[in-house]
Amino acid sequence: MLEHALSVIPNISRCAKPSKRIIVRIDINSPIKNNKILDDYRLKAHAKTISILSDAGARVVVLAHQGRPGQDDFTSLEIHKNILEKYVNKTILFIEDIIGPYALNKIDNMKDGEILMLENVRMLSEEVVEGPPEKQANTWLVRKLAPHADYFVFDGFAVAHRSQPSVVGFPMVMPSCMGYVMERELTALSEIWRNRKLTLIVVGGAKVPESLRAIKEVLDKGLADKVLVGGLVSVVMASAKSRVGPSVRQFLEGMGLLSEVEKARMLLETYGDFIVLPEDFRSRTGELSLSNLDEVPGDIGNATAAKFAEIINDYEYVVVTGPMGKIEEPDFFAGTRRVLEAASRRKAIIGGGHTILSAEKAGVLDKIFHVSTGGRAFLMALSEELPAVNALVKSAEKFWL
Structure with missing residues (x-):
């Protein structure tokens, strides 16, 4: 399945085009204490994908989450934006909105190369509910945002085991690619599988x-x-x-x-x-x-x-998680x-x-x-199919092949 996915799902170069609006789902969920991020590795990793798209002249709309409702680390993404901005080395506009008129207007009026980060996607209750991709494609998140974009790039490997709207919904309704991080993760998984x-x-x-x-x-x-x-x-x-x-x-x-x-x-x-x-x-x-x-x-x-x-x-190979x-x-x-x-x-x-x-x-x-x-996503990907990967394969067969 992994090698097939790598051969079928387009990589980021297929979507990195000037003037195209691109929704990018990353996973920057990080350890937080006293409203400070303790480890910014994920932010640094995903900065590469965002930079590739922005440098190509695409209009980049970033979707991500932090924690879950009711947990201590459930918070706004504004603190993440400040760190991500440092690694991308470009200005990122953060707005406290996801699917409202304000967010949609900002997306519609973006210029080439601009980067816009939306608020914590799990502030939408439907985002914490899992379901089949076809059902998730009919959620408010997907129905509201998809018409305002040309492509979807999935780069959030750490959330790839979740069948949530922002993970599996968008690929069902629009051409999709895998980001730089996602491609590297699948390549490493494929090597472990063979050995x-x-x-x-x-x-x-x-x-x-x-x-x-x-x-x-x-x-x-x-x-x-x-x-x-x-x-x-x-x-x-x-x-x-x-x-x-x-x-x-x-x-x-x-x-x-x-x-x-x-x-x-x-x-x-x-x-x-x-x-x-x-x-x-x-x-x-x-x-x-x-x-x-x-x-x-x-x-x-x-x-x-x-x-x-x-x-x-x-x-020869050692996988350490935790x-x-x-x-x-x-x-x-x-x-x-x-x-x-x-x-x-x-x-x-x-x-x-x-x-x-x-x-x-x-x-x-x-x-x-x-x-x-x-961490656990990597182990789970070794033992079972990831919803995000399945959705991206379906998307490739529908829109690219």
């Missing part, structure tokens, strides 16, 4: 349901030889494998993750020989073992970090550093905002084979 028996997956971070699902899919389909697990994902798996202290269970209950423990148990029963859990952990009070996890850990232990590094050395511990605390960064240093000596593919931030902190980002703008 899956030489591939090791390292999963960490705090996105437990998505991670367990991705691990299951990857192992079900034989897309990796082995999976190393750290972060909060490993705490859930440890709870499924052995008894843990009441404080750990209370923590998981408070996080709404007790239901994931049973899923982890079934996963270990089926693929226990292919999943490597930490042997030891590090907490604020000292070292903990897998069989005596009576406190919520902050990192994998030294023995585990050394073991993981040794295993990584045996593989840190091994609470990287925001200096005392809990050692495990993540050791894993990323080892991975950087192989053909490493890393993804996710916190993983990229960790690689920068560890000083190995420039040694990474491929830095993906999507």
Whole structure:
């Protein structure tokens, strides 16, 4: 599917034409604290696509999101605009509107090479609802914006696993291309697919349901030889494998993750020989073992970090998504550093905002084979078809072929 998609979907050069109005969907969803962006890697990556279009004389309309309604990081994109402007090295006009008369008027009156960023697309309730592409093509977002543009460019790989209007709706009604970031991501995925028996997956971070699902899919389909697990994902798996202290269970209950423990148990029963859990952990009070996890850990232990590094050395390709511990605390960064240093000596593919931030902190980002703008999206793309890719293929068959 990936190689077919790369051969069928036009790349950005097909849409980068003077005077054409182009809607570009990027994913600049970033870690935010106190209304400040902590990691701007995605903004820097997508600046290339926007620059290519603007330099060609196209009139660029940027669509993106930040967080979800009700979450702490759900906010306006104005702070993103300021950073994106720096990397594009051109003025970007930001407006607090998406599909209203003000936005449509601004789009209609753009000049060649101008860049316009619309407000957080998830401020529209329909954008957080998933559905088939044909249905999403009939949403207000698509019906309002599509008539005011000539092409759609999808570059938001990190949101490519969502079947939302801004992802799959536009390709159904207008000629579409893949952006620079999207093309690079699909090319890297295709290489991993061809070399899956030489591939090791390292999963960490705090996105437990998505991670367990991705691990299951990857192992079900034989897309990796082995999976190393750290972060909060490993705490859930440890709870499924052995008894843990009441404080750990209370923590998981408070996080709404007790239901994931049973899923982890079934996963270990089926693929226990292919999943490597930490042997030891590090907490604020000292070292903990897998069989005596009576406190919520902050990192994998030294023995585990050394073991993981040794295993990584045996593989040609290593996909790392998610840190091994609470990287925001200096005392809990050692495990993540050791894993990323080892991975950087192989053909490493890393993804996710916190993983990229960790690689920068560890000083190995420039040694990474491929830095993906999507963490779980990259894993999911290995194991299942992405709605965005399917929509772009359908669009190519309808408008280009």
